[in-house]
Amino acid sequence: MKSKQSLVMEPEAMSMIEKNDLKAREAKAIIQTYARQDVAIVRGSGVRVWDSDGKEYLDFVAGIAVNNVGHCHPTVARAIARQAERLIHTSNLYYTENQVLLAEELKALTGMDRAYFCNSGAESVEAALKLTRRATGKSKIVAAERAFHGRTLGALGITYKSVYREPFRPLNEAAFVPYNDVEALKAAVTSETGAVILEPVQGEAGVYVADAEYLRAARQICDDRGALLIFDEVQTGFGRTGKWFGKDHFGVKPDIMTLAKAMAGGLPIGAMLAAGSVSEIFQKGDHGSTFAGGPLICAGALACIQVIKEEKLVERSEEMGAYLKSQLAKLAARQIRGLGLMVGLDLDADCKSLVEKALAKGVLLNSTGEHTLRFVPPLVVEKEEIDRMVSVIEQSL
């Protein structure tokens, strides 16, 4: 029987496997690296997703800051479908148009000079680390406490949580300094430092915003000591913070920027952007990846950028982010932090159980710690949807 089951879902089908069966099969077939919520998502549209029983949820997680234009935006879905009928893949042995068009868009949006494409956030960080090594000849990296840069070996070494790093030593580990502490940064960056890497807003940590003074000082310290400044904008990119990129709040230009997550609305893509002479350092053969910058993914990314522009989602992120914060202020919060629709909330409650209760009430939430919720909804979120989410938290507390 099993061998006769189709592996291609019929368009009208909600799901092919009942949830408990799916969970049991997942446990046997998938290497168990993820702690999942008790729900199987089968469909999405805008700010909403549906599970395998047809139940609707408001999505304030957005694939972890990925679905900025909303789930299955018709412009993006159409662009992907059209490109899929034209050319899905051909490799970087050849020129492809979408890759160049996307790089030009990213240059115009960021003020950086050249792009290197890859397939994820961690890969964009890996590329930044390799470029640092090639450009400076130095391997020492200074990163911030609470930082998250990914889980591949290079990115893991500069990710702060020691429980993530511990089982995988030896790693090339960063010198970690307290975030927003200029003096600590001054003390840590030496002539042997290859780069300082910072998130303009720390996401996985629970949403901590950089001080403008701190990022300006970081730029100066790097210049003085001959180190590169890398901004990891994997989570803060593409309108998430109420500007196109997190750096735009601070008027500081890095040497290298890393991007991923929302870039292609859910298709796997990443990019490392470099400025000035640093963008000319990599030589042919220095780095590469089979799928990187492929025509299908880049078509998705170009469509996402178009939607963000046409629907003014950057401005919307700022406006709705302010509304979200004003509504969260009604809860007994210890602290509310964030920029645009990237908001962290500290509560005296057990946030893990709060997430489960909200799930039962039809709202997807994400906790980044015992007492912290992170809100990163699609930028198309409406006030009424924010109201409903906040009232679900109120009821669940």
Ligand SMILES: Cc1ncc(COP(=O)(O)O)c(C=O)c1O
């Ligand atoms: C700032 C930052 N950098 C890097 C990463 C790693 O990205 P990915 O999960 O796509 O490898 C993340 C993921 O959450 C991130 O938030």
